[in-house]
Amino acid sequence: MDSMSVERSAEATPFGASYTIRPAMPPESTLAMPVQSLRRYDTAQRRVPARSSSTTVLPRLWVFGGALLLTLYGIEEMYRVVNVGGVTLLKWILLILFTANFSWIALAFTSAIAGFVWLMVRAPKAPELPARLSARTAVVMPIYNEDTARVFGALQAMIEDVQATGLGDAFDYFFLSDTTDPDAWVAEERAFLAMRDRVGDGVNVFYRHRSKNSSRKAGNIADFVTRWGGAYDHMLVLDADSLMTAHSMVSLAAAMEADPDAGIIQTLPLIINRNTLFARLQQFAARIYGPVIASGLSLWMGRDGNYWGHNAIIRTAAFAAHCGLPDLKGKPPFGGHILSHDFVEAAMIRRAGYAVYMLPTLGGSFEESPPSLIDVGTRDRRWCQGNLQHIRVMFASGFHLASRQHFATGIMGYVSSPLWMMQLLVGIVLVLQAAYIRPEYFTQEFTLFPAWPRFDAQRALNLFGVTMAVLLAPKLFGLLLALFDGVTRRACGGAIRLVISALVEVVMSALFAPIMMLIQSGSVMQIVFGRDTGWNPQRRDDGSIPFADIVRRHRSHVVLGLVSLVAGLAISPSLVAWMSPTIAGLLLAILLSWASGQLFIGLGLRRLGLLQTPEEKLPPPIAVRANTLARELSRSGFDGADGLAALHADPRLREAHDAYLPDGKPRPRGQIEVDHALAAVKLGEARTAEEAAQWLKRKERMALIADRALLDVFARLPQKVEEAPEAQTRAA
Incomplete structure (x- = not known):
C-alpha cells in the first residue's frame, strides 16, 4: 500500500462516516536492515556507550550470589534427606532434578527481595x-485478524490523550496489518477511514496491509522499518491489546531523546479490562506481585536488559542497523524464522553497544490477557517453541552475558515444567520402591546388603517448607507493598479483602499449576519431536469455550489424577497428603478449565470486592475512553460483516480500497497462483455477486480483493437477479 493515490473527496458512506481518500501511507523513507550473523561478530564495530553500567555490580552480586548460596544450602539439605542408608541411582537423579528446580526459584526469590527493598526505599517518582x-x-x-472495534478504539484513545498534551506533532500512528481474513481486512479499512474522519486532518494516522505476512510479527515490523523507518528517530511498538497513556508515551520519547545510548526502553504493562475468573487472577497477580518482580529484574539487569515485544520504545536507526534477524537453518520447530524475536532483538542491539533497560515504575502502560486456561495454553505453545529456539541462539558471538541469562531464563520458564514433573515421578517411584519392591541394585561401595531407599522424613519436611517459602515469598512481598500503600490498599477493597484476594490467588494458582505443568510439558515434548506450531490469532475477548472442547483437552489430565490418587492410596496415605494439591488440580482439571473462562464467576468475585485492582476500582481515564470508543465502533457493524458485500455495495469504500492496494509486480509467465486463478474462473461463471460470494473460499476471496482487475469484475456483477428460465427448467 503506497502513497500513490491522489486525494479524492467522498460523500457520506453507508457506514456513517464521511472521509477523504488520502494516501494510506506516507512517502517511503527507507532504511537498510542487513541480516545479522549469529556466528561472527566484530567487536571493533561496537559503539562505546557514554554511560557506565557499573551500578548493577552490587545488585547482581546479591541476586546471583544469594541465589547460589541458597541453592547450595538446598543441595546440602536434600543430600542429607536422601543419604539415609546410602545414595542410590534414583536418589542421585532426584537430587539433580531438585537442584535444577530449586536454583530456578532461588534466583526469583533473591531478585524479588532486591525489588521489594528498592520499592520500599528508593523507587523513583513518575x-x-x-x-x-x-x-x-x-x-x-501490528494487527492480525483482530476485532477492529477494540484496536482502533484503543489507538484513538491514545491519540486523543497525546494530542491533549500539546506534543502530538511529535507522533505519527501506524496500523500494520498482517490480516489473512478478507472480512477482517475490509473491516480494518472501513474502521481506518472512519477513524481518520474522527481524529481530523491534524493527526497523521496510516494503515498498511501486507499481502504476504512472512516472518510474522518480526517481519511486519521489519517491513515498516525498511520502508518508512528512515523518517522516524524512534518507534513505539504496541500489541493489538496494548493501551498506553500520553504520560507514558511522551515520557518514553523524552527518555530516549535524553539518552543517546538507549536502544530499547521497556515499560511494565499491567493487565486491565479482564472479567473471567482466570483473567482476573492474572490481572490481580500482575498488579500486586508484578512490580516487585519487575523492579528486581530491572535492578540487576541495569542497562543490559530485555525486551518483551510491545509497550516499548526503540531507536529506529539502531534497530535497523543491528537487528536484522536471520532464519535458523533447518525446519521448524527449531529452524526457520525466529518466533520469540524480541529477546534476540534486545541481545543484538545490546551487542552493538546500545543500552536496553526498563522503567518499572513509569506506569500508564497496559495490556490484556487471554480469558481462559485453554487460551493461555494455546499462546504458551507458541511462546514455548520460540523460547526453545533460543537454545540455538543464546551462544551467538558477541552477546552480552546478561543477554545469555535472559535466554536461559526464557528457556527454563518452559523446561522447568517437565523437570518438576520428572522430580515428582522419581519421588513417587522411590516411595513405591521403599514400600513394595525389593532392591535389585547395590551402591558402588562393597557391601553385603543392598541400599534400601530410605529418607530423613523430618529434614524432608523442613526442606519442603523452605521450598514453599522461597516459592511464595515474591507474592508475599507484593502483598506487603500493597498493604503499606494506602491508595492501593483502599482501591483493592481494604486490607482484609486484599489478604483474602491474595489467598484466593495462591490457592487457585496451586490448583492450576499441575495442569499448566502438564500442558507445558506436552508442548516441550511436541517441540522436541519436531511438531511445529501454527500462527492463530489470539482470542482476547471474555467468553467461554464449548464444554466438549474442554473435556477433550483435559480428559487425560483427569485420568492421570485418578491414577495418581489410586496409586498413592495403595502406597501410602501420607503420599496422597503430600501430593494433594497436584492430585486435586488434575482431578478437577475439566471443572477448573471450564470455570476459568466463565464471566459470572469473575464478576461474582468482583461484586464481593475480591481480586480487585486499583485500575479496576478507579479505571484510568484512557481505559474508560478506549472502552467507550470500542462500544461506539462495534455499533458500526464493521466486525463480522461480509467484506465482499461491503465492497460491492459501497463504491466509495471500493474506491478507497482500490487506492490503497500496492502496485503489484507483473506475474511471471507460467507461474499461476491457484487461488487467484480459481477466483477468476468462478467470477467468470457467476451471474450475480451473491452467487460469486457463495462460491469463493476464504483464500480466493483474499485473492479477489487483492487484485484490482478481479475486484472490478466483481463490482460489475449485479447483486441479485431473478432465476433464469433455463435454470428453473433444469431444477424441474
Whole structure:
C-alpha cells in the first residue's frame, strides 16, 4: 500500500462516516536492515556507550550470589534427606532434578527481595512531561485478524490523550496489518477511514496491509522499518491489546531523546479490562506481585536488559542497523524464522553497544490477557517453541552475558515444567520402591546388603517448607507493598479483602499449576519431536469455550489424577497428603478449565470486592475512553460483516480500497497462483455477486480483493437477479 493515490473527496458512506481518500501511507523513507550473523561478530564495530553500567555490580552480586548460596544450602539439605542408608541411582537423579528446580526459584526469590527493598526505599517518582519533543516517533500497532472495534478504539484513545498534551506533532500512528481474513481486512479499512474522519486532518494516522505476512510479527515490523523507518528517530511498538497513556508515551520519547545510548526502553504493562475468573487472577497477580518482580529484574539487569515485544520504545536507526534477524537453518520447530524475536532483538542491539533497560515504575502502560486456561495454553505453545529456539541462539558471538541469562531464563520458564514433573515421578517411584519392591541394585561401595531407599522424613519436611517459602515469598512481598500503600490498599477493597484476594490467588494458582505443568510439558515434548506450531490469532475477548472442547483437552489430565490418587492410596496415605494439591488440580482439571473462562464467576468475585485492582476500582481515564470508543465502533457493524458485500455495495469504500492496494509486480509467465486463478474462473461463471460470494473460499476471496482487475469484475456483477428460465427448467 503506497502513497500513490491522489486525494479524492467522498460523500457520506453507508457506514456513517464521511472521509477523504488520502494516501494510506506516507512517502517511503527507507532504511537498510542487513541480516545479522549469529556466528561472527566484530567487536571493533561496537559503539562505546557514554554511560557506565557499573551500578548493577552490587545488585547482581546479591541476586546471583544469594541465589547460589541458597541453592547450595538446598543441595546440602536434600543430600542429607536422601543419604539415609546410602545414595542410590534414583536418589542421585532426584537430587539433580531438585537442584535444577530449586536454583530456578532461588534466583526469583533473591531478585524479588532486591525489588521489594528498592520499592520500599528508593523507587523513583513518575517524571514530569517535557515542554517539547524534538525527535519524531512512530507509534506502530501490528494487527492480525483482530476485532477492529477494540484496536482502533484503543489507538484513538491514545491519540486523543497525546494530542491533549500539546506534543502530538511529535507522533505519527501506524496500523500494520498482517490480516489473512478478507472480512477482517475490509473491516480494518472501513474502521481506518472512519477513524481518520474522527481524529481530523491534524493527526497523521496510516494503515498498511501486507499481502504476504512472512516472518510474522518480526517481519511486519521489519517491513515498516525498511520502508518508512528512515523518517522516524524512534518507534513505539504496541500489541493489538496494548493501551498506553500520553504520560507514558511522551515520557518514553523524552527518555530516549535524553539518552543517546538507549536502544530499547521497556515499560511494565499491567493487565486491565479482564472479567473471567482466570483473567482476573492474572490481572490481580500482575498488579500486586508484578512490580516487585519487575523492579528486581530491572535492578540487576541495569542497562543490559530485555525486551518483551510491545509497550516499548526503540531507536529506529539502531534497530535497523543491528537487528536484522536471520532464519535458523533447518525446519521448524527449531529452524526457520525466529518466533520469540524480541529477546534476540534486545541481545543484538545490546551487542552493538546500545543500552536496553526498563522503567518499572513509569506506569500508564497496559495490556490484556487471554480469558481462559485453554487460551493461555494455546499462546504458551507458541511462546514455548520460540523460547526453545533460543537454545540455538543464546551462544551467538558477541552477546552480552546478561543477554545469555535472559535466554536461559526464557528457556527454563518452559523446561522447568517437565523437570518438576520428572522430580515428582522419581519421588513417587522411590516411595513405591521403599514400600513394595525389593532392591535389585547395590551402591558402588562393597557391601553385603543392598541400599534400601530410605529418607530423613523430618529434614524432608523442613526442606519442603523452605521450598514453599522461597516459592511464595515474591507474592508475599507484593502483598506487603500493597498493604503499606494506602491508595492501593483502599482501591483493592481494604486490607482484609486484599489478604483474602491474595489467598484466593495462591490457592487457585496451586490448583492450576499441575495442569499448566502438564500442558507445558506436552508442548516441550511436541517441540522436541519436531511438531511445529501454527500462527492463530489470539482470542482476547471474555467468553467461554464449548464444554466438549474442554473435556477433550483435559480428559487425560483427569485420568492421570485418578491414577495418581489410586496409586498413592495403595502406597501410602501420607503420599496422597503430600501430593494433594497436584492430585486435586488434575482431578478437577475439566471443572477448573471450564470455570476459568466463565464471566459470572469473575464478576461474582468482583461484586464481593475480591481480586480487585486499583485500575479496576478507579479505571484510568484512557481505559474508560478506549472502552467507550470500542462500544461506539462495534455499533458500526464493521466486525463480522461480509467484506465482499461491503465492497460491492459501497463504491466509495471500493474506491478507497482500490487506492490503497500496492502496485503489484507483473506475474511471471507460467507461474499461476491457484487461488487467484480459481477466483477468476468462478467470477467468470457467476451471474450475480451473491452467487460469486457463495462460491469463493476464504483464500480466493483474499485473492479477489487483492487484485484490482478481479475486484472490478466483481463490482460489475449485479447483486441479485431473478432465476433464469433455463435454470428453473433444469431444477424441474
